[in-house]
Amino acid sequence: KVRRDVQRFDLNKVTITNDPVGNKEKILILTPMARFYQEYWDNLVKLNYPHELITLGFILPKSKEGNAATTALQAQITKTQKGARPFRKVIIERQDFEPPLASQDESERHKLANQKDRRAAMSKARNSLLFTTLGPDTSWVLWLDADIVETPPTLIQDLASHNKDLIVPNCFQRYTDDSGKLAERAYDFNSWQDSNTAQELAATMGPEDLLLEGYEELPTYRTLMAYMELEDMNDVRAEVPLDGVGGTALLVKADVHRDGAMFPPFPFYHLIETEGFAKMARRLGWHATGLPNYKVYHYNE
Numbered sequence: 001k002v003r004r005d006v007q008r009f010d011l012n013k014v015t016i017t018n019d020p021v022g023n024k025e026k027i028l029i030l031t032p033m034a035r036f037y038q039e040y041w042d043n044l045v046k047l048n049y050p051h052e053l054i055t056l057g058f059i060l061p062k063s064k065e066g067n068a069a070t071t072a073l074q075a076q077i078t079k080t081q082k083g084a085r086p087f088r089k090v091i092i093e094r095q096d097f098e099p100p101l102a103s104q105d106e107s108e109r110h111k112l113a114n115q116k117d118r119r120a121a122m123s124k125a126r127n128s129l130l131f132t133t134l135g136p137d138t139s140w141v142l143w144l145d146a147d148i149v150e151t152p153p154t155l156i157q158d159l160a161s162h163n164k165d166l167i168v169p170n171c172f173q174r175y176t177d178d179s180g181k182l183a184e185r186a187y188d189f190n191s192w193q194d195s196n197t198a199q200e201l202a203a204t205m206g207p208e209d210l211l212l213e214g215y216e217e218l219p220t221y222r223t224l225m226a227y228m229e230l231e232d233m234n235d236v237r238a239e240v241p242l243d244g245v246g247g248t249a250l251l252v253k254a255d256v257h258r259d260g261a262m263f264p265p266f267p268f269y270h271l272i273e274t275e276g277f278a279k280m281a282r283r284l285g286w287h288a289t290g291l292p293n294y295k296v297y298h299y300n301e
């Protein structure tokens with residue numbers, strides 16, 4: 001007799017393969033969202049991975065901006081879920097703490113002095129979202145920021161086909177240059193390979209100090225995926241090993257998170273948030289890989 005109050009899951013049967021569509025693997029797309037962008041939603045809906053295998057999870061801050069984003073998000077969810085290709089499930093969470101910064105503007109966000117508090121808060125938001133949504137049948141977790149407005153519709157299959165523990169595309173930003181021409185530039189500097197200089201700097205730091213990337217005040221000489229020059233710049237499948245990763249778009253085997261890898265909201269080996277996550281995953285035996293020529297695009301404020 002089958003008991004309804006007992007559910008059994010054999011984690012060995014939750015496959016995580018390079019053919020997730022063929023094996024009907026369930027994926028959880030997780031997005032911390034401070035602002036709602038229609039371009040993000042339209043791009044998400046265009047993903048051609050079977051929507052019945054996709055669960056969406058959102059966490060939004062308890063703030064005026066967060067309220068507005070929640071309203072806009074809910075309207076789009078209602079529309080999509082009534083349509084021809086609804087997602088398997090959608091989970092919306094409101095954060096139980098206020099964001100540390102009053103302003104979410106790009107210049108304010110990126111000030112060095114604001115990094116520790118801001119990224120600690122981001123870590124907690126990501127962890128809350130992860131620990132409340134990861135299921136025993138989840139094969140993959142795709143972290144996708146709310147301001148990623150352009151990815152190939154095949155994003156999930158493309159990334160999963162590499163069969164890597166953590167895999168991260170190169171996050172760029174489109175802009176109009178001085179002559180009025182459409183151009184693009186690197187956006188995310190959190191995907192990198194470590195350097196001796198950074199290691200030596202870290203050795204001189206106190207336990208609470210962070211070794212952040214992308215700041216003149218902290219020259220790390222790490223090799224940034226954003227600026228890597230490969231022999232063949234057209235090979236979108238080219239892979240590089242990474243020590244730190246950004247989270248704007250990041251595909252993770254769910255086993256990595258199930259093993260306990262999360263986003264440290266404190267300095268962990270002088271790293272925090274997504275970069276700390278890559279380090280923690282590494283300590284658990286998992287490896288991060290970058291795709292320098294496979295680009296996704298961040299909104300331009």
Ligand code: GDP
Binds near residue numbers: 144
């Ligand atoms: P940046 O692009 O690295 O400067 O980081 P963002 O400010 O864009 O933040 C990364 C992601 O987290 C985006 O999807 C934001 O919408 C979202 N976000 C930013 N701050 C908060 C917050 O306080 N709470 C939550 N839940 N999400 C946030």
Ligand code: MN
Binds near residue numbers: 147
């Ligand atoms: Mn962003």
